[in-house]
Amino acid sequence: MFPKLDPILHSELRLAVISLLAGVESADFTYIKQQTGATAGNLSVQLDKLSAAGYITVEKGFKGKMPRTTCTLTPAGLEAFRKYIDALKEYISH
Amino acid sequence: MFPKLDPILHSELRLAVISLLAGVESADFTYIKQQTGATAGNLSVQLDKLSAAGYITVEKGFKGKMPRTTCTLTPAGLEAFRKYIDALKEYISH
DNA sequence: ATAAACAAGTTTATATTATAAACCAAATTA
DNA sequence: TAATTTGGTTTATAATATAAACTTGTTTAT
Numbered sequence: 001m002f003p004k005l006d007p008i009l010h011s012e013l014r015l016a017v018i019s020l021l022a023g024v025e026s027a028d029f030t031y032i033k034q035q036t037g038a039t040a041g042n043l044s045v046q047l048d049k050l051s052a053a054g055y056i057t058v059e060k061g062f063k064g065k066m067p068r069t070t071c072t073l074t075p076a077g078l079e080a081f082r083k084y085i086d087a088l089k090e091y092i093s094h
Numbered sequence: 095m096f097p098k099l100d101p102i103l104h105s106e107l108r109l110a111v112i113s114l115l116a117g118v119e120s121a122d123f124t125y126i127k128q129q130t131g132a133t134a135g136n137l138s139v140q141l142d143k144l145s146a147a148g149y150i151t152v153e154k155g156f157k158g159k160m161p162r163t164t165c166t167l168t169p170a171g172l173e174a175f176r177k178y179i180d181a182l183k184e185y186i187s188h
Numbered sequence: 189a190t191a192a193a194c195a196a197g198t199t200t201a202t203a204t205t206a207t208a209a210a211c212c213a214a215a216t217t218a
Numbered sequence: 219t220a221a222t223t224t225g226g227t228t229t230a231t232a233a234t235a236t237a238a239a240c241t242t243g244t245t246t247a248t
Contacts, residue, residue, distance in 0.1 A: 012096075065215065
């Protein structure tokens with residue numbers, strides 16, 4: 001009746017990150033931080049978890065001389081997001 | 095852009111409880127336990143939190159000689175549920 | 189009548205999670 | 219060149235979820 005909600009996605013910040021990435025090709029750390037309003041520390045930790053789950057890829061490079069971390073949603077991440085939304089609907093539509 | 099999700103409702107079990115109660119007049123502990131698959135201990139704790147938040151009322155009585163705990167959604171609980179759903183949509187529809 | 193098993197929970201302890209605070213290295217600006 | 223800013227990471231703390239153990243009383247079997 002109430003399907004299990006993917007614990008990786010059932011987190012305010014991680015869900016926001018995935019939602020954000022679902023709409024763009026990729027986004028960098030600073031942009032995600034701005035859009036979500038998260039602190040850098042929290043964001044760093046949550047990006048690690050999403051990355052460890054295989055839901056995003058995190059690429060580190062440089063833009064000019066400044067470090068730049070770019071995140072991209074993986075197919076697995078998109079699929080998990082879709083499943084999470086479907087599961088949620090079981091909770092909110094009854 | 096990403097509204098804050100009510101932390102009282104952003105919990106798998108508490109959300110299931112509210113979702114369940116939103117569809118009926120009231121439900122007792124055992125029924126909620128069965129429907130959600132929760133352990134008694136977990137359910138007890140989460141019902142306390144929902145009650146403390148004013149989202150449900152918890153009435154203790156007896157059915158025959160056996161104790162019976164009945165839970166009912168309050169107007170505040172229903173309103174919070176509605177707001178939570180609206181907030182969620184901001185996350186899942188972009 | 190008494191022991192064993194069951195019902196309906198609560199309390200307490202533990203594991204996990206989220207969050208913030210402190211820190212670091214390099215780049216930029218005053 | 220000293221102070222500030224950028225772009226983060228690491229570590230510590232607070233909050234949460236969950237399960238295990240316990241309590242109180244009832245029913246059933248002996």
